[in-house]
Amino acid sequence: MANKVERRSSELSMAGVVRLLAVAIFLGYILAWVIAPTNRYREKWQPKLRADTNSTYFGTQGTNLLIYTFPILFISILGCVYIHLKKGRREDERHALNLTSLCQTYRNQMTGSCERSLGIVSWTELAFLAMFVALLTWYFSVYLSNSFSRITPQSAAKAGEKVWEAKLESAALRLGLLGNLCLAFLFIPVTRTSSILPLAGLTSEGSIKYHIWLGTPSWSSLPFTAYCTLSTGQQKFMAIRRRFHEQMLEWANTGESYVAGELALLCGLVLWATTLQRVRRKMFELFFYSHQLYVFFLFFFLLHVGIGFFCLILPGVYLFMIDRFLRFLQSRGRVRLVSARLLPGDSIELNFAKSPSLEYNPLSNVFVNVPAVSRLQWHPFTVSSNSNLEPDTLSVIIKKEGSWTQKLHQVLASSPPERLEVALEGPYGPVSNSFSRYNSLVLISGGSGITPFISIIREFIFRSATGEGATPKIHLICAFKNSADLTMLDLLLPFRAASPTSPGEGPTGKGDAVRTLWFKPRPTDQPAAAVLGPHSWLLLAAVIASSFVAFLLLIGIMNRYYIYPKDHNTNKVYSYTAKALLNLLIICATIAATAAAAFLWGKQRHAAEGRQVQIANAPTPAGQELESLPQESLVRSTNVQFGARPDLKNPVGAGGEGRRCPGQRPRGMRRDVAKICSSGLTDNLHYESMSFSW
Incomplete structure (x- = not known):
């Protein structure tokens, strides 16, 4: 030991x-x-x-x-x-004094003053945001100052321009360079299998706001860049009409290609316009499908600036390409859907077969695609099961709210099929359980926000049953719109002989029975498994290293024996566009070859294990042990209030009296809790937001 x-x-x-x-x-x-x-x-x-x-x-x-x-x-x-x-x-991190715990302490000192514009952010996030803004300011101001110092009346007259025209054109160019700094980090927060984010204690779903913050200066600078360029171009147009027209339609053999830059600018402007909050909230599908223009933006941007300059933003794009190709490989398979439970509150629990070697932490999420509902749409859902407590099952809870979930509920409720095709991507989630460091937990949720807390509670149930680590005191506060949604509390325990909120026992005296649907899988259906097998992170490191080394070798051979002789043995310079396309082809080929090899190797590793996975109707040994626990204790500890919420200030809902909050949304609850935790009313009180806004 x-x-x-x-x-x-x-x-x-x-x-x-x-x-x-x-x-x-x-x-x-x-x-x-x-x-x-x-x-x-x-x-x-x-x-x-x-x-x-x-x-x-x-x-x-x-x-x-x-x-x-x-x-x-x-x-x-x-x-x-x-x-x-x-x-x-x-x-046990509860009493550990290390860099992670210190950063967590400072990160949890919340501020709610910027919630409307930035969301609920911590002082640490504000500090890093301020430093990044300072970096952007330094980067732009120094570039602009140095360029303006070289613009004189003589140099402007020599170029056929006025001084203000030369400075405006220079500002447009430097503003475009400023966007490169944001583009260098833009794709890192949305890389789901990112190994960089966990180094900072972040997850991909929790880093979407950083992607938005980085994208705002990247795309918002495009209209000003276009305006400055067109303004100076208009003056040239009045002077030299034919030359300006030729430049706008020129695809240069060397240097910047204007046509490719214009196409990249057009794609970027559409991207930026559809990301505005009003468009994103009311027309999400327009936002989602137009966001796929990032592929064309990157392609034309590469052709515009050339491969040498594109290397400034290449690493983030490179890692995103690896992640995207691995997601494509994982999504091609069909996961075995064992059963679905339809709860009275229009909630659905989907239970999938899982490979026992697949391990994930609470607060993880998966992306679900149901071709019977939509072949193109993927929707993220928090995993409610626990990989330790339920080694053969992966479960998600889906609340009927949007059009996609309504169609899914209709498919299952009206005429349930014998088999439902489902594809999964993930799970993705935190590397460690940060909540295990606390002596007590107050979990506050609204509606379907209880889902991540179910996985946390099941984790502590497993630890309590096996004696692994101390179990903190847990106080769960839930706010539901309808009394039928109280049946979601039945999912706190994966196996039970009784329920604290069985249908028909609510205050209304009415309730529909929980419907359980069982599906007949095909032999080709596989249990949910990690995309690269049990040692996926080491394989991912091997994919990154081997693909990049192969890329360097191939471009070295190509440059030495193909491009270099053409550049030096002829009078023509090798086309920058052709060189960029060859580099792009090599990048795609090396990533596809190495990632596919790692995927097939990992698939062979868990293929034999997948054939042995059988989901039986009988509960697992862990479930049998849990069924022996007294269920009445859970019933006695459940307190239901109607028409009011617990007083979050007394203290943070721990046994407080109810207060009426008409029409208040879960976002308002998060803001209230954040203000309480940052107010200093209670010592050693930390706030962690678990809202997932994809």
């Missing part, structure tokens, strides 16, 4: 070292962006770097690959190693 504890401690300390190394490399990466616009770098350091890296194998592309691409990819590999060392460790 002592050797086991020592081994865990050594692995955790090694994980800390890996994390510190990743942080150090990231700080160096940020420093590279800080010094990039300075004259010292552009006039002294950059020429030397390009001379040292300019070879027949990589050309001028080598400098940006070394400075901007390699560090982020190396950090992602370190992140995979970090997650592998930390995954599955149930160390």
Whole structure:
């Protein structure tokens, strides 16, 4: 036992070292962006770097690959190693004093003053946001100051422009360069299998707001860039009409391609316009489908700037491409749907067969696609089951609210099919259980927001039954619109002999029975499993490393034996567009080959296990043990109030009297709880938001 504890401690300390190394490399990466616009770098350091890296194998592309691409990819590999060392460790963090707990302490000091514009954010998030805004300001101001210093009346007259025209055109160009800084980080928050986010204690679903924050300056700068360019272009048009017309339709063999830039600008403007909150809320499908224009934006942006300049934003796009291809491979299969339970409150619980080797933490989520409802739409849902308590089952709870969920409920309720095809992507979730560090938990939810708390409660049920770690005191506060939704409390226990809120026992004296539908799967249906098998993070690191090494080898061979001879043995320079397309082809080929090989290897690993997975009607041994527990204790601990909510200020709903809150939405509840936790009324009170707004 002592050797086991020592081994865990050594692995955790090694994980800390890996994390510190990743942080150090990231700080160096940020420093590279800080010094990039300075004259010292552009006039002294950059020429030397390009001379040292300019070879027949990589050309001028080598400098940006070394400075901007390699560090982020190396950090992602370190992140995979970090997650592998930390995954599955149930160390007791309750009294641990480490960097993670300190960051969590400061992160939980909430502020509600910016909730309308930024959402509920912490002081730490505001601090990092302020630093990033300072970086953007520095980056733009230094570039602009240096460019303006080179614009004189003589230089403007020589170019056939006025001074203000030259400065406006220069500002447009520098504003476009500012967008590159945001684009470099834009795709990292939406990479679901990101190994970088866990290094900062983040998850993909919790980082959507960072994607929005980064996208806002990226896309909002496009209208001003277009305006400045067209304004100066209009003056040139009045002077030299034919030349301006030719430039607007020119696809240059070298340098920037105007046509590709215009197409990228058009795609970006449509993207930006449909992301406005009013459009996104009222016309979500328009927002969702128009958001797929990011593929065309990146494609034309690559052709516009060339592969050398595109390497500045390549690492985020590269990791997103790996993630997207792995999701494509996982979504091709069909998951075995065992049963569906229709609750009286228009809620559905879907139960899938799961590979026992698939492990996930509470608060994880999966993306679900039901071709019978829509072949294109994927919707995220929080996993309500627990991989420890239910090793053969993965469950999600779906509330009938939108059009997609209404169609699904209609398919199951009206004429239930014998088999329902379902595809899954995920699960995705936190690497560790941050909630396990607390002595007591107050869980406050509204409506279907109880789903993530079900997985937390089941986790502590498992720990209590097996004696693994201490169990905190849990106080669950739920607010439902209708009394029929109280049946969602029946799902707190996966197996039970009685229910605290059985249908027909509510205050109305009425209730519909819970309907359970059983499905007949096909032999080709597979249990839910990790996309790369049990050791998915190590395989992901191998995919990132091997695909990038293969990419470097192939572009080196291509440049040395194909492009370099054409550049130096003929009078024509090799087309930048053709070179960019060849690089893109190599990137796609290396990612597809390495990711597919890792996917097939992982699939073979759990293929034999999948054939042995059988879901029986009888409860599992863990379920039988839970059924022996007295169910009356859960009934006695349930207190139902109607027409009012518990007083969240006395203290945070712990036994307070009810108060009437007519028409208040769950978002208002989150704001109230955040204000209470940041008010300092109670010592050692921390706030964590578990709202998922995709």
